Amino acid sequence: MRIPERTPLIPNGFEYGKVLEELIVLGRFMEFMEIGDQKYYYYDKWKYRAQEWGIDPHKLWGAVKVNRKISNNTLTISSVTGFTFSVGSPSFVQKYLHEFDLNLGGSLQGDAIIPSEDRDRYLISSLMEEAIASSQLEGAATTRRVAKEMLENNRRPKNASEQMILNNYEAMKWIVSNKDTPITIETIKQLHSILTKSTLSEAEEEGTFRKDDDVKVVDVQTGRPVYTPPKASDLDQLMKEFCDFTNDHMKLRFFLHPITKGIILHFLIGYIHPFVDGNGRTARTIFYWYLLKHGYWLIEFMSVSRIILNSKAQYSRAYLYTEQDDNDLTYFVNYNLRCTYLALEDLKRYIRRKSAEKQNAMTMLRNTRFNDRQIILLQEVIQDSTIYFNVRQVQNRFGISNQTARNDLNGLVNEGVFEERRSGNKSQYLPIKGFLKKITG
Known part of the structure; x- marks a missing residue:
């Protein structure tokens, strides 16, 4: 770059x-x-x-x-040098925020975007997508397909990249379950320990602030340092003030929209750089956490990191523009608002496509005894007859019990469209030859 x-x-x-x-x-x-x-x-x-x-x-x-x-408004986070910022709210920022207020919170618009009966399935899929993309941003070297197969099957990670993705997935599930938990130094460290489990060179660095100043943010292509974070001796003060700002204990002289504030929290974790590694993953997860805490529930169905992954150079420049232009946060806010908007549009397209696919499958199978989950599995094998399923995979995908998943798969076997094959001590379920003719009669 x-x-x-x-x-x-x-x-x-x-x-x-x-x-x-x-x-x-x-x-x-x-x-x-x-x-x-x-x-x-x-x-x-x-x-x-x-x-x-x-x-x-x-x-x-x-x-x-x-x-x-x-x-622009002036925002002072700390008395530590370099922690006075400015942030603007030009028309395009207000337009984005208005769009998000209409779509990401409340219930009316949210229900229109995601059918209530499909929420659990879409949530699991979206958390996986965000975990994969956020990890790939930090260098995880694996394909989306392999990563999703690992998560769906609860397979043990084979390498550090897969471990990073699993950690991100566990962290995303953790913030969804703990959206009402206060954001404190202790919970930030807990989140970091989830994100970095078994991926750092030293295990004691998991969930622990860095202890020295031997850290620089470098351009990954050239190795050139582009930013030197604050001294380790300032971290306790900076992170305390970060939490004060996060939890509205810091009085501001102007209104700061919650989504804008969530983006600023994302920036600040990268800027403070409190950990030896994993700061980017922690920053993006805290952004999600903060928005969920403030009622923007639809964000958990969106993969903002997937958009960032496709514009990594712009992501880096958004940081650099802010740092090099008198700490003007508007550059970083603008970039992340645009990414969030594109993630929302992606979600809308995905839901429309999946709803149409579901309707087509339902129409074709309306005179059968298959339930909605079985219809979705049949739809997938119609598109790719080489795939197969197991009980744990179906359980994780639909957020159902192990027994319900087993009943769904055995039901397809009983109807004569799937067969069960043993692989070691596990069963795999795959379509029989000519299954489509069996379905359509």
């Missing part, structure tokens, strides 16, 4: 009013104001605009900075 150039200092003798007058003369004033409200460009893009418009880029950047200083 190309490291963005640092923002320039405002030139001596800079006069805001004269720059605005120059923009008016050039016929660019309204465009300048609209870009400031509808986009949130870093200096590099403003520099190209300045060249296009025929204006000194440092002067144009000075006008941008004055506008942001007027409209």
Whole structure:
């Protein structure tokens, strides 16, 4: 990833009013104001605009900075140097937040997106997807298909990558079960220990703050350091103040939307870097945890990390833009709001597709004795006749008891569409040859 150039200092003798007058003369004033409200460009893009418009880029950047200083709010997390930030709420941020308020919380819109009878199944699938993507962001080297097979079958991890994915899955299940548990130093350490179990070089580093300053955030492609975290001696104070901010014990002079705040918590864990490793996974999990605590329940059905995984360079730049432009969090907020929006759209498309598939299968099988779960299994083998199932896999996928899963599979055997084969001490259930003709008559 190309490291963005640092923002320039405002030139001596800079006069805001004269720059605005120059923009008016050039016929660019309204465009300048609209870009400031509808986009949130870093200096590099403003520099190209300045060249296009025929204006000194440092002067144009000075006008941008004055506008942001007027409209943005100041957020001081700690007295430790480097922990005063700014955050803005331009129109595009408000639009995203309005969309999420309509869709991610409450019950009316949520019920419209996810049919209530399918929630358990979709929840299990989404938690798996988030666990896999978040781990792959941190370097887990395995395919989504292999990872999902491991989780569905409760198979033991074969390597560190699979262990990381299993840990992420257990952590996501933990926050769903503990969404009302306070976010404290102790629970953050507990969450980190779940996320890093058996994946760190030293087991005692699981759930423990780093004890030295031998840590730097580097560009994975070049190995070049891009950020040096705070000293280890400041971590106890910083994490206490992080928790004070998280739990509204820190009085703010302005309203901070809960989703914006959740994104800032995500940033802060990466910025503080309290652990030797696993900070990114912890940060993204805390984002989910915080939103669940504030009633945005639909977030647990969305994989934001899958969107981030497809735009890793932009994710890194969002951090760097904030750090290199006077700790302006709006860059990081903007990027994560867009990722959350895309994750919501992905979920809507996925639900529409699955609902259509379910309806097609139900139509084809409406005169049979198969239940909804059996119909879904039949639909999968219709699409891929080489796959097979076992009891534990069906139990985990649908969130049902072991006996219910066994009854579903044996029922398909009794109907003559599946056969049971032994593999060691386990049974595998797979479609018989010509099963489709048997179903359709």
